[in-house]
Amino acid sequence: MWHRKISIALSAGSLAALSALALAGPTEASHQGGERVRMHDDCDPATFNAVLGPGACVGDGETTVDQLFAELTATQTARAWNFDPSMLTIREGRPVLVENRGGETHTFTMVEHFGGGFVAPLNQLSGNPVPAEECATTLPNGDLAPKPPSKVNVFVTAGAKEAFSTAHLMPGTYLFECCIHPWMRVVLTVR
Numbered sequence: 001m002w003h004r005k006i007s008i009a010l011s012a013g014s015l016a017a018l019s020a021l022a023l024a025g026p027t028e029a030s031h032q033g034g035e036r037v038r039m040h041d042d043c044d045p046a047t048f049n050a051v052l053g054p055g056a057c058v059g060d061g062e063t064t065v066d067q068l069f070a071e072l073t074a075t076q077t078a079r080a081w082n083f084d085p086s087m088l089t090i091r092e093g094r095p096v097l098v099e100n101r102g103g104e105t106h107t108f109t110m111v112e113h114f115g116g117g118f119v120a121p122l123n124q125l126s127g128n129p130v131p132a133e134e135c136a137t138t139l140p141n142g143d144l145a146p147k148p149p150s151k152v153n154v155f156v157t158a159g160a161k162e163a164f165s166t167a168h169l170m171p172g173t174y175l176f177e178c179c180i181h182p183w184m185r186v187v188l189t190v191r
């Protein structure tokens with residue numbers, strides 16, 4: 001049942017859009033002196049690619065699509081899909097080095113308030129029915145579309161590393177989430 005729902009949600013073009021956006025993202029991190037955030041997931045390639053299309057999961061994870069949805073249904077989160085660490089402090093101007101160790105694309109998106117992403121079934125199951133403004137646009141037909149990548153909406157493909165510059169941020173606290181898996185969150189303090 002979930003297969004059909006997520007397949008409908010993603011076949012409406014958002015996966016293709018996502019691939020295009022990821023290609024247009026920033027170049028690989030080369031900065032020194034930053035703090036590292038690792039993106040993790042545990043997607044099982046066989047079931048994820050069967051449901052979402054070839055290349056959606058390129059890792060060697062073991063969580064099937066059904067298991068992911070079962071865990072979300074039970075707990076509104078999936079523990080293997082996370083940012084590590086979930087809280088960090090960085091000196092003003094230093095980059096956050098975001099490294100995707102998982103098998104799926106994730107985003108590192110600065111949001112005013114935590115909310116849902118651009119994949120409706122994942123928003124519903126994780127208890128984030130209202131998308132974060134920075135993650136998604138609601139189309140006239142009710143579908144969600146991803147917001148374009150920018151320096152504060154960074155798409156990181158599996159295995160890639162990106163540098164998030166904090167040069168434009170005043171000291172303070174900032175919230176980040178993945179716009180695909182909205183329970184993946186980071187609180188960043190710039191000092």
Ligand SMILES: [Cu+2]
Nearest residue numbers: 106178180181
């Ligand atoms: Cu994610």
